[in-house]
Amino acid sequence: MTATGAPRTIQDRALRPTTKVLPEHIRLNNRTLVLQTLYRTGLQSRADLARETGLTRVTVSDLISELMGENLVIELGQRQEPRPGKPATLLDINRAAFQIVSLDLSGHTRLRGAVLSLDGAVLSSSGLDLAGARGEAAFDTVAELLAQVIARATAPILGVGIGSPGIVDRAGVVRNAPNLGWRDQPLQARLQGLTGLPVRVVNDANAAVLAEHSFGGADHDLLLVKVGHGVGAGLLIGGRAIFGERFAAGEIGHVVVGTDDGPLCACGKSGCLEAWLSVPRLTKAIHDATAAAATPMDAERAISDILTEAGRRLGIILAPVVGALNLLEIVLSGPPELLDGALSAATVETLRSRTMATETGDLTLRMTAQGEDIVLRGAAVMVLSAQLGVS
């Protein structure tokens, strides 16, 4: 007995549709597809794009003329390679036509800002001391820095991206950021009103993981651990950032590690990851150990022990996450002199020994190559994604 008349199998595309689709949505999708293809590969002809996207040359031509009308795409002369047939007209995103403004509010004492190119390169950067400002004063400081950075842009600004510490919801409201003294701060809406530019606000670790994905050649499934004054994580699954039911995904700083107590944390619990791993705690421990050491060699060994133990603790926390999500790629962001060595070696070893070897055999853990600009670049990715659908 078979299902005669049963419908054909629904494609992935149509699984759980939640909204109606209209013909004009097709246009937007394909327009963005072309733009994205061009953004990623650069320097292609209309015919190349047609082959790559599966659209016809006719449709690509039409979309390109629309994009050229918006000054987003430009022609760059003809291809030089000697080939049979009519020579191709090369196209590219008009990378000089727009710039992106980014802010990184995650520094404990200093806010950073920069103008970036569409490729995520930092063109000029600025900074402003928070000077202990909190609440409305902190907002004013941010607004002042933003105005400074905007003034330094030398091309029309595509949008403003901001990486903020704390819990940030989808609308760019900072639900809770203790360091800045913000609760339910509608940062995105306020700055958008102030500047008239499209603004995107996201959590700093989420911004960082986007940067690593777009510019760091990372895979579609990726966990980034950001170690600074606090410890946070950004998580990407299937190329999409995970925000969590209450927008607090990645908040692993105050998860307790292990079954032996551990140091007391500011939050009141004992053995939080942050109490093991934050930069202040590590530098203090290293400082104390160095002072107490009899010889330089003793100091060296004590430092290595401290970092190894911190790395082990990170591995213990990450192991269940790696196992549950079957992650293969983990990236660390933070001071390399602390993270890039005994610490990360201990983390990866702990991860391997605490999870199924067969599944984590090809697990990689590495430092980000984005350095200190990672949040700025990630915030730029948000703007590219929101304004162009590209990243």
Add this chain to the structure above:
Amino acid sequence: MTATGAPRTIQDRALRPTTKVLPEHIRLNNRTLVLQTLYRTGLQSRADLARETGLTRVTVSDLISELMGENLVIELGQRQEPRPGKPATLLDINRAAFQIVSLDLSGHTRLRGAVLSLDGAVLSSSGLDLAGARGEAAFDTVAELLAQVIARATAPILGVGIGSPGIVDRAGVVRNAPNLGWRDQPLQARLQGLTGLPVRVVNDANAAVLAEHSFGGADHDLLLVKVGHGVGAGLLIGGRAIFGERFAAGEIGHVVVGTDDGPLCACGKSGCLEAWLSVPRLTKAIHDATAAAATPMDAERAISDILTEAGRRLGIILAPVVGALNLLEIVLSGPPELLDGALSAATVETLRSRTMATETGDLTLRMTAQGEDIVLRGAAVMVLSAQLGVS
């Protein structure tokens, strides 16, 4: 300096398009949207559907006539409630027209099968002892059970859903299932060839989490822990199942818990979650404790201690996952006499005490209400989703 001529903000729909879209894809999306709306609410008129989906009455009528042509939708007379205007013709999914066949291969010794209605109700169930069969013999047993269940269907079969233990990839190949002695077993393709029906094979815990989502009223973000001969998890984020980079997401059974060793596990490590929590280990520990106890009260207390400790261990493993994903809903599946009591109480308490209270204040942990049919029903969800885009 603002971005004059910058394009409008791209909608969520167009973020990172990966494929071209054609007009016919619109049709499929909207067709499925209508079908899904009807599946979930049932008994609606064309005009109701138009209001709910945002499509026009004209389009809905057209789609409905197509669906009626495939016998997927039927008219059920006119609405009786006295209202002004022409009375509405009520529609519903033709729930009696098709049935679904499901298999649950996750039992350690016994395979289960059932015929289900489109609503996920078990209409008739069968079973077959595995009798230690492994490899090709195990496949033959599965095929035999499948033939039995198919023979008991009383309506055309929409498709076959199978929940298998082990690691199952997107194509329904069982990459590794020790209990069944399978490695790279193309179960889905083979059974599809054998029966001529659409077949879907997924991991048993992933099937379970889908059942909980579709029939258990669970939210879009959900972690289900399935405790049996082994321990596995199914993870749903944003309503989508997570498979992991190597299709091994949810394999938390062999993640080490805590920083004190713990019992030796079959995998060679010490203190794996499975060594604390699996049904064989719990029943044995309880049996031993009961035998050693002087009084019934002592036995009672010893059992409670064992279950509490197991629950605590589960909480320790889940805490980083809950923190990293900001999960609020956790469901347990397995023998209620073991899980539903001291164990789950200890788990939820451990979770609360080891994660940020503010974020996990509304964390809920509960037993599934799906009972032993959870995998069968989840496998049916896979079929509904694949064949109708509905679930």
Add this chain to the structure above:
DNA sequence: CATGTTTGTTAGTAAACCTTACGAACGAAA
């Protein structure tokens, strides 16, 4: 120099949804 190839454009077609309009069927008020 003829031939084949590649590019980008023009013209016409098919599919999908929309808007507008209409008859049918009902309740409520005159």
Add this chain to the structure above:
DNA sequence: TTTCGTTCGTAAGGTTTACTAACAAACATG
């Protein structure tokens, strides 16, 4: 009882989209 307004489902025509087919332009190669 009749009229009016409402709601339902359908019909006709228009718009948007991408496709196919055909073509001129420009180049390499034999």
